[in-house]
Amino acid sequence: MSALLSTRALxxxxxxxxxxxxxxxxxxxxxVRALIGPNGxxxxxxxxxxxxxxxxxxxxxxxDGQDITRRPAHAxxxxxxxxxxxxxxxxxxxxxxxxxxxxxxxxxxxxxxxxAAEVARTLGRVGLTGREKIAAADLxxxxxxxxxxxxxxxxxxxxxxxxxxxQGLSEPEIETFKALVRTLAGETAIxxxxxxxxxxxxxxxxxxxxxxxxxLAEGAPAAIRADARVQAAYxxxxxxx
Amino acid sequence: xxxxxxIGLHLGLVAVLFALNFVLPAYSHxxxxxxxxxxxxxxxxxxxxxxxxxxxxxxxxxxxxxxYGLAMPMTHLGLGAGPALLTGIxxxxxxxxxxxxxxxxTRGVAFMIVTLMFxxxxxxxxxxAGRWTRGDEGxxxxxxDRMLLGLDLSDPSTRYLAALALFSAVLFxxxxxxxxxxxRVLVAIRENEDRAELLGYDTFRHKLGAVVLSGxxxxxxxAAYGLFFGYxxxxxxxxxxxxxxLLWVLLGGAGTVIGPFLGTLFMFYxxxxxxxxxxxxxxxxxVALVLLxxxxxxGLAGEIRRRWWRGLP
Numbered sequence: 001m002s003a004l005l006s007t008r009a010l011x012x013x014x015x016x017x018x019x020x021x022x023x024x025x026x027x028x029x030x031x032v033r034a035l036i037g038p039n040g041x042x043x044x045x046x047x048x049x050x051x052x053x054x055x056x057x058x059x060x061x062x063x064d065g066q067d068i069t070r071r072p073a074h075a076x077x078x079x080x081x082x083x084x085x086x087x088x089x090x091x092x093x094x095x096x097x098x099x100x101x102x103x104x105x106x107x108x109x110x111x112x113x114x115x116a117a118e119v120a121r122t123l124g125r126v127g128l129t130g131r132e133k134i135a136a137a138d139l140x141x142x143x144x145x146x147x148x149x150x151x152x153x154x155x156x157x158x159x160x161x162x163x164x165x166x167q168g169l170s171e172p173e174i175e176t177f178k179a180l181v182r183t184l185a186g187e188t189a190i191x192x193x194x195x196x197x198x199x200x201x202x203x204x205x206x207x208x209x210x211x212x213x214x215x216l217a218e219g220a221p222a223a224i225r226a227d228a229r230v231q232a233a234y235x236x237x238x239x240x241x
Numbered sequence: 242x243x244x245x246x247x248i249g250l251h252l253g254l255v256a257v258l259f260a261l262n263f264v265l266p267a268y269s270h271x272x273x274x275x276x277x278x279x280x281x282x283x284x285x286x287x288x289x290x291x292x293x294x295x296x297x298x299x300x301x302x303x304x305x306x307x308x309y310g311l312a313m314p315m316t317h318l319g320l321g322a323g324p325a326l327l328t329g330i331x332x333x334x335x336x337x338x339x340x341x342x343x344x345x346x347t348r349g350v351a352f353m354i355v356t357l358m359f360x361x362x363x364x365x366x367x368x369x370a371g372r373w374t375r376g377d378e379g380x381x382x383x384x385x386d387r388m389l390l391g392l393d394l395s396d397p398s399t400r401y402l403a404a405l406a407l408f409s410a411v412l413f414x415x416x417x418x419x420x421x422x423x424x425r426v427l428v429a430i431r432e433n434e435d436r437a438e439l440l441g442y443d444t445f446r447h448k449l450g451a452v453v454l455s456g457x458x459x460x461x462x463x464a465a466y467g468l469f470f471g472y473x474x475x476x477x478x479x480x481x482x483x484x485x486x487l488l489w490v491l492l493g494g495a496g497t498v499i500g501p502f503l504g505t506l507f508m509f510y511x512x513x514x515x516x517x518x519x520x521x522x523x524x525x526x527x528v529a530l531v532l533l534x535x536x537x538x539x540g541l542a543g544e545i546r547r548r549w550w551r552g553l554p
Contacts, residue, residue: 051439053439074441074442082439089436091433092433101425102440106440106442109422110421151440155440
């Protein structure tokens with residue numbers, strides 16, 4: 001099986017700090033992969049290099065066999081990567097429907113009916129039907145996170161990168177989120193950066209653990225849970241929380 | 242249907258302006274003709290500032306590029322008014338492409354400063370080329386040359402209708418543009434450029450397109466101004482001619498199609514009426530501007546949109 005996304009010796013230093021150091025990662029089509037690690041492990045820097053927000057110091061990023069290391073962010077999105085921000089980033093003053101329409105329109109073009117149908121379908125999936133005309137800024141925080149997710153889905157990506165999607169969500173909202181991600185199986189691959197271990201263990205096919213910029217371990221959830229090094233570095237105190 | 246109502250509103254404005262041609266007294270008739278050309282300039286500015294969110298402090302260079310791109314070939318090469326209108330618009334298009342490619346390497350305040358500096362350079366160039374441009378004194382385009390398609394543009398009524406034709410074309414062009422997917426992307430860039438980039442839109446190219454379109458429309462207004470009123474002078478390239486469209490758009494409502502016209506008209510008549518009452522008319526104008534900024538920060542049309550008509554583009 002050939003990988004959808006691969007990185008080879010991907011590295012980034014900020015001054016003398018090695019934020020990410022020679023990371024090799026292979027993610028298959030349709031796979032749900034979680035990327036975990038303590039704060040400051042380099043997770044956000046790593047995914048920022050995947051989407052093109054941060055330029056690597058060295059190493060390569062391959063998507064569907066093409067070297068995309070030097071491509072600008074918008075070109076990567078056109079190839080099928082989508083990214084949702086850790087800190088909610090929506091078009092605050094525009095209506096909810098227009099936020100999603102902007103995401104859908106790049107793919108569907110000027111076919112108004114198709115865009116409207118996609119907007120309705122996507123908002124329905126994340127449970128925001130009925131809020132189309134509200135300005136995004138007037139949504140609650142949890143609903144803004146869902147809107148962000150809807151904007152990712154409306155792009156029909158082949159790889160959806162979710163940067164801490166459940167941060168700040170209530171328990172029922174997290175349940176909704178988990179159910180939604182399960183429905184995406186087979187539709188798109190997902191790279192999930194997440195602190196909530198319950199979410200990670202339940203959703204991920206495989207887990208990659210990053211610590212101090214290097215890959216500490218990689219494997220199935222059960223294996224990661226049992227890995228002594230991971231427990232020492234990260235899970236130790238949080239596993240039962 | 243909302244689209245119908247919108248087109249109705251803007252068609253209504255054009256119809257009122259057309260009717261005014263036949264009823265306005267001579268003085269106001271000339272003023273409104275001037276306002277329509279300058280409102281075209283403001284609409285060009287609004288594409289970049291109001292819709293794309295890029296604040297330029299140097300649009301006078303595009304207005305002047307149109308004006309001199311028309312006047313120079315007419316004066317020195319004997320070019321007819323029609324072709325000269327095209328060289329004027331073309332000059333502004335080329336200049337805005339060059340300036341856009343360089344200035345868009347910056348953002349925010351730096352973009353304001355860079356456009357201001359380019360505009361100062363353009364103004365000084367006009368003064369330095371005094372042998373041809375006659376500097377501050379400017380060049381007069383003789384009445385006999387101001388013929389376009391057999392129409393005499395020195396005739397007040399013809400001039401008024403020509404100004405209305407230009408104004409209407411740009412008004413409906415803007416209305417069309419901002420309802421197109423590409424216009425929506427410009428608004429998205431204004432609201433959150435990083436997000437627009439990560440939805441797969443090439444934001445640099447969209448911003449460059451907005452600079453060129455905005456500069457070209459401003460240049461068309463400058464060329465028309467020179468042709469309609471028979472004069473091109475360096476004062477049109479000075480800084481205050483970069484500030485005017487910003488004020489007009491802010492007053493009328495940035496990011497609204499009809500706002501630039503309302504702002505230009507309001508400002509013109511405010512100064513006109515108060516200057517008849519008191520020598521301190523600029524003080525009155527200043528106070529009116531401060532009040533409007535305090536109580537209607539989104540401008541006249543912006544306030545209409547906020548209170549009564551949320552879908553107004």
